[in-house]
Amino acid sequence: DAGITQSPRYKITETGRQVTLMCHQTWSHSYMFWYRQDLGHGLRLIYYSAAADITDKGEVPDGYVVSRSKTENFPLTLESATRSQTSVYFCASFQSLPLVDEQFFGPGTRLTVL
Amino acid sequence: DAKTTQPNSMESNEEEPVHLPCNHSTISGTDYIHWYRQLPSQGPEYVIHGLTSNVNNRMASLAIAEDRKSSTLILHRATLRDAAVYYCILRDEGTGGFKTIFGAGTRLFVKA
Numbered sequence: 171d172a173g174i175t176q177s178p179r180y181k182i183t184e185t186g187r188q189v190t191l192m193c194h195q196t197w198s199h200s201y202m203f204w205y206r207q208d209l210g211h212g213l214r215l216i217y218y219s220a221a222a223d224i225t226d227k228g229e230v231p232d233g234y235v236v237s238r239s240k241t242e243n244f245p246l247t248l249e250s251a252t253r254s255q256t257s258v259y260f261c262a263s264f265q266s267l268p269l270v271d272e273q274f275f276g277p278g279t280r281l282t283v284l
Numbered sequence: 285d286a287k288t289t290q291p292n293s294m295e296s297n298e299e300e301p302v303h304l305p306c307n308h309s310t311i312s313g314t315d316y317i318h319w320y321r322q323l324p325s326q327g328p329e330y331v332i333h334g335l336t337s338n339v340n341n342r343m344a345s346l347a348i349a350e351d352r353k354s355s356t357l358i359l360h361r362a363t364l365r366d367a368a369v370y371y372c373i374l375r376d377e378g379t380g381g382f383k384t385i386f387g388a389g390t391r392l393f394v395k396a
Contacts, residue, residue, distance in 0.1 A: 201382055212371070213328070213386040220382070229385065260327050266382060273320070273384065275327030 173197075176261050176276040184284050189248045191279050193261030202244040203262040203273075204228075204236065206255075213260065219244055220266075251283045288372045293391040296362045304357040304390055306372030311352050315374040319346065319357050322369045322389070331357065331370070367394045 174195040183189050193202065200221050205213040205228075215228030217236040225236050233255060235247045244263075248255055261276040289307040296302040308317065318333040332339055332346045334355075339346040345358040359366055371389040375382060 203384060205386070212369075212388040215385055218382070218384070262327075264382075271333070272330040273318075273328075275329065278327055 174261060174263055174274050174276045176259075176279050178279060179277065180280050182282045182284065183251050185252060186250050189251050189281065191246045191248075191259055191261075191281070193244045193246070193276060195242055195244075195261075195263045195274070197263065197265065197274075198241055199263035199265045199274075200241070201264050201266055202238065204234070204244070204246045205260045205262065206230065206257040207260060207278075208257050216246065216259075248281075251281075253283050255281065256283045257281060288374060288387050290370075290372055290387060290390045292388065293393065295393045295395065296359075298364060298394055298396050299361050302359040302362045302366070302392065302394075304359075304370050304372075304392065305354065306356070307354045308372070308374055309353045311374060312376060315376050317346065317348060317352075317355050318373050318375055319344070320371045320373065320386075321366075322371070323365075324368070328371065328386075333375075362392075362394045364394050364396060367392055 177192045203218040204216040207213050214230050216230055216234050217228055219225045219238045222238050222241050238244050259279045262273050264273040316333055316335050319331040320328040321331050322328040332341050332344050334346045347356045369389040369391050371386050
């Protein structure tokens with residue numbers, strides 16, 4: 171299916187475990203983003219990527235690791251999950267040339283850390 | 285990064301126009317103004333964007349002040365389905381700074 175997908179949609183894990191959230195887009199967009207949204211709050215940028223093998227920190231990168239070996243995939247890893255990382259995680263993408271138009275968001279992954 | 289300021293919440297009656305304000309007093313000349321909205325339990329979706337001139341599309345209109353220090357998203361006839369959180373963000377496309385930070389947004393309540 172065309173678009174931006176996230177997996178899993180729901181995940182429950184325990185403190186200290188490693189968790190990887192997947193994001194896949196079919197448009198070959200250059201830019202990809204990871205945001206987290208805590209209950210009742212706005213989105214906060216964790217990491218973003220301008221192209222394959224180019225990533226940069228956002229507002230709240232601590233405790234997270236990203237990689238981007240292929241343009242279409244942008245996985246987010248929580249190396250040692252903590253309860254404060256319980257949140258809804260959104261992946262997004264857009265194409266930057268000739269000008270940025272619309273940023274597309276995935277459906278979100280609801281992560282609970284016990 | 286230039287910041288935006290929006291009211292926490294607004295209320296509207298169904299089928300009436302809604303004007304959602306956004307202040308961005310530190311906007312730079314290459315910052316585009318983008319609006320997104322987030323319906324309950326969904327990811328954000330694009331609404332509209334502009335640089336200097338007012339913009340219209342099928343969803344809404346964007347009115348940009350002459351000095352660009354503020355803008356207003358206009359929903360011409362609010363429906364119950366327009367109840368959402370509306371985010372005003374700036375994106376500096378002149379320098380390639382696509383960091384894209386979202387603020388707290390305005391929660392719009394629509395009354396039947």
